[in-house]
Amino acid sequence: MTSAAKPEADQTVSGQLRRALHPGGWSLRGRLLGQLVALVAVACVVMGVVTEVGLRTFLLDKLNGQLAGSIQRVDSPIGGDQGQLPLGPPTSGRLRFLGGGAGTAIVVIDNGTVTDAYTINQQNYGKPVKLPPDALAAMETVQVGKRPSTVDLGGSLGAHQVIAVASDRTPGRVLIVGLSVVDINSTLLSTGLIMLGVALIAVLLTALAGELIIRYTLTPLRRVAATASRVAELPLERGEVALSVRVADRDTNPRTEVGQVGSALNRMLGHIANALAVRHASEMRVRKFVADASHELRTPLAAIRGYAELTRRSGDKVPPDIARAMDRVESESIRMTALVEDLLLLARLDAGRPLRRQPVDLTQLAVDSVSDAHVAGPDHKWRITVPDIPVIVPGDEPRLRQVLANLLANARTHTPTGTTVEVAIAQLDTGEVRISVTDDGPGIPPSLLPEVFERFARGDSSRSRAAGSTGLGLSIVAAVVTAHRGNVTVTSRPGHTEFAVHIPSED
Numbered sequence: 001m002t003s004a005a006k007p008e009a010d011q012t013v014s015g016q017l018r019r020a021l022h023p024g025g026w027s028l029r030g031r032l033l034g035q036l037v038a039l040v041a042v043a044c045v046v047m048g049v050v051t052e053v054g055l056r057t058f059l060l061d062k063l064n065g066q067l068a069g070s071i072q073r074v075d076s077p078i079g080g081d082q083g084q085l086p087l088g089p090p091t092s093g094r095l096r097f098l099g100g101g102a103g104t105a106i107v108v109i110d111n112g113t114v115t116d117a118y119t120i121n122q123q124n125y126g127k128p129v130k131l132p133p134d135a136l137a138a139m140e141t142v143q144v145g146k147r148p149s150t151v152d153l154g155g156s157l158g159a160h161q162v163i164a165v166a167s168d169r170t171p172g173r174v175l176i177v178g179l180s181v182v183d184i185n186s187t188l189l190s191t192g193l194i195m196l197g198v199a200l201i202a203v204l205l206t207a208l209a210g211e212l213i214i215r216y217t218l219t220p221l222r223r224v225a226a227t228a229s230r231v232a233e234l235p236l237e238r239g240e241v242a243l244s245v246r247v248a249d250r251d252t253n254p255r256t257e258v259g260q261v262g263s264a265l266n267r268m269l270g271h272i273a274n275a276l277a278v279r280h281a282s283e284m285r286v287r288k289f290v291a292d293a294s295h296e297l298r299t300p301l302a303a304i305r306g307y308a309e310l311t312r313r314s315g316d317k318v319p320p321d322i323a324r325a326m327d328r329v330e331s332e333s334i335r336m337t338a339l340v341e342d343l344l345l346l347a348r349l350d351a352g353r354p355l356r357r358q359p360v361d362l363t364q365l366a367v368d369s370v371s372d373a374h375v376a377g378p379d380h381k382w383r384i385t386v387p388d389i390p391v392i393v394p395g396d397e398p399r400l401r402q403v404l405a406n407l408l409a410n411a412r413t414h415t416p417t418g419t420t421v422e423v424a425i426a427q428l429d430t431g432e433v434r435i436s437v438t439d440d441g442p443g444i445p446p447s448l449l450p451e452v453f454e455r456f457a458r459g460d461s462s463r464s465r466a467a468g469s470t471g472l473g474l475s476i477v478a479a480v481v482t483a484h485r486g487n488v489t490v491t492s493r494p495g496h497t498e499f500a501v502h503i504p505s506e507d
């Protein structure tokens with residue numbers, strides 16, 4: 001049978017990767033977890049940035065305070081407080097430098113001439129050394145009287161927070177003092193690294209704990225989904241359906257979201273169960289009506305046919321019009337009897353009336369059917385392929401005979417003369433028997449193919465009706481084969497039409 005091709009999903013590696021990375025294709029659990037981890041990561045980043053910025057501001061403010069103190073001390077009078085350290089040559093004792101720790105740079109400019117330019121750093125064990133020229137030049141760029149600014153002194157000195165002020169005590173003197181911010185930077189770096197470590201641990205723990213919590217939280221939803229899946233697997237399309245599957249009470253608490261889904265699903269299942277029961281009852285009524293009507297029609301039809309036959313055989317002279325009319329009555333009553341028999345059989349099969357189950361020799365059945373077909377259609381070519389040993393299946397012999405007869409009648413009536421029809425029987429390894437009826441006729445119209453097993457489905461309806469066709473033949477085949485727990489399929493194209501029936505060979 002033909003089937004509409006579904007649009008194929010992109011199966012390439014990049015397509016699969018794109019689908020895996022696209023959050024739309026993630027499970028709810030994956031999405032919640034992703035969002036949770038992203039939220040914690042963003043919180044950590046915000047916390048880290050705010051802490052770093054705040055800490056930097058705080059430390060720089062503190063350094064600026066120290067800078068102000070240093071300026072005071074550098075500008076103090078010679079021979080001031082105890083503990084003042086005289087700078088070595090060439091300061092000639094003009095300048096006192098008190099408490100300048102490592103990382104301090106000092107420039108003294110008297111009336112535009114640099115008179116002192118020193119730095120104290122770690123490498124020199126706290127001793128003042130001459131400031132390199134490029135560092136001096138960088139220090140001199142700082143404007144007098146402005147707020148402290150950060151200046152890169154280059155080389156091993158690094159960045160300094162530098163302030164330039166006019167001396168309170170010595171007119172014409174400008175003091176430029178810088179304090180290294182290297183310590184602050186290293187403090188910020190260490191803090192940043194610690195926070196990064198903590199953030200990574202926090203994200204990892206969130207992912208682990210989140211996975212457990214979300215999995216636990218979604219358990220009821222999974223139970224509800226499992227119930228829905230069980231319902232989806234039930235065969236609801238026909239017959240009496242016992243739709244007893246429901247979501248468990250613990251998952252139907254309307255105060256929880258999952259409970260709302262669960263109770264809504266239960267209500268929906270209740271409605272569906274009712275609808276199915278009503279549908280089944282109405283189906284049963286229709287079937288009973290068809291079966292009763294067909295049964296009731298058999299007797300009057302037999303009577304009509306009998307009287308028509310009697311009139312024909314009576315030998316009395318009847319006008320030709322009446323004789324033709326009686327012939328039509330007889331032939332139509334024969335056709336209607338066949339139709340009524342078909343309807344009655346379908347109604348009985350629909351009602352699930354058990355079939356006889358006795359060993360049926362399919363080989364013999366096929367041989368008989370093909371010879372009957374040969375007699376009915378001598379202008380067709382008939383072939384048969386059967387295994388050497390008889391193929392026996394449990395089943396209802398008259399019904400299986402009817403299956404073959406219907407398929408062969410189709411191959412005869414819906415193909416032109418000269419068509420080759422082949423019946424083949426094979427015992428399969430799967431424990432099934434395959435009966436196929438193949439012809440090389442014009443084939444079944446593609447528009448009819450998907451519904452060829454439906455009741456009253458016919459090809460060219462006007463032509464078929466003229467040929468006495470009703471469109472029940474293949475629906476009887478399908479119903480009988482299904483009642484034998486088998487299936488029937490058809491493939492058809494011009495020049496090759498094959499009906500394949502599979503029936504289990506064991507009970």
Ligand SMILES: Nc1ncnc2c1ncn2[C@@H]1O[C@H](COP(=O)(O)OP(=O)(O)OP(=O)(O)O)[C@@H](O)[C@H]1O
Pocket residue numbers: 406410411414415439441442443444445448452457458459460464468469470471472473474475497
């Ligand atoms: N072998 C075939 N070749 C071409 N068309 C076929 C063949 N078998 C079935 N068909 C098409 O399928 C339709 C349905 O077949 P089905 O046997 O159900 O009804 P029918 O033969 O028309 O009537 P009935 O068998 O009840 O007398 C036919 O009308 C015909 O158009």
Ligand SMILES: [Mg+2]
Pocket residue numbers: 406409410469472473474
């Ligand atoms: Mg038919």
